[in-house]
Amino acid sequence: MAVGNKTKIALMYTIFALFATMANIGSQEVAITLYQGSFAIMLSILVGTAVGLVLKYWLDKRYIFQYQTQSIQHGSKTFTLYTIMGIVTTFIFWGFELAFDAIYDTKEMRYVGGVIGLAIGYYVKYQLDKRYVFK
Numbered sequence: 001m002a003v004g005n006k007t008k009i010a011l012m013y014t015i016f017a018l019f020a021t022m023a024n025i026g027s028q029e030v031a032i033t034l035y036q037g038s039f040a041i042m043l044s045i046l047v048g049t050a051v052g053l054v055l056k057y058w059l060d061k062r063y064i065f066q067y068q069t070q071s072i073q074h075g076s077k078t079f080t081l082y083t084i085m086g087i088v089t090t091f092i093f094w095g096f097e098l099a100f101d102a103i104y105d106t107k108e109m110r111y112v113g114g115v116i117g118l119a120i121g122y123y124v125k126y127q128l129d130k131r132y133v134f135k
Helices: 005-034 040-064 074-104 107-134
Strands: none
Touching: 005 040, 005 107, 040 074, 040 107, 074 107
């Protein structure tokens, strides 16, 4: 892969990670506004994770890896592998967000922790996806 192409992919991946991060945090905010019960934080994190996962999968598959699935079964297998690779990186994200929530006890700092965790997680996720999912 040429250096210029690597730079283009890195830039696109970063932009898509920012889109997915905004979708994640935005959907968390919507979820926590709609439900403020005892499970509000965990529910909002789960909603944000799901929204970010689906958006990022679509962007990565189409634009980063330019990957074509051959059938519904192949597409399901690819999405399942993508999700499995995301489990480790999701724990990184959740760990940072929940740690910042426990330490600072403010919504803003919880989201800062989430953004840091997502940034680290997306870097690791790219490496895993390149090697195991979109090969």
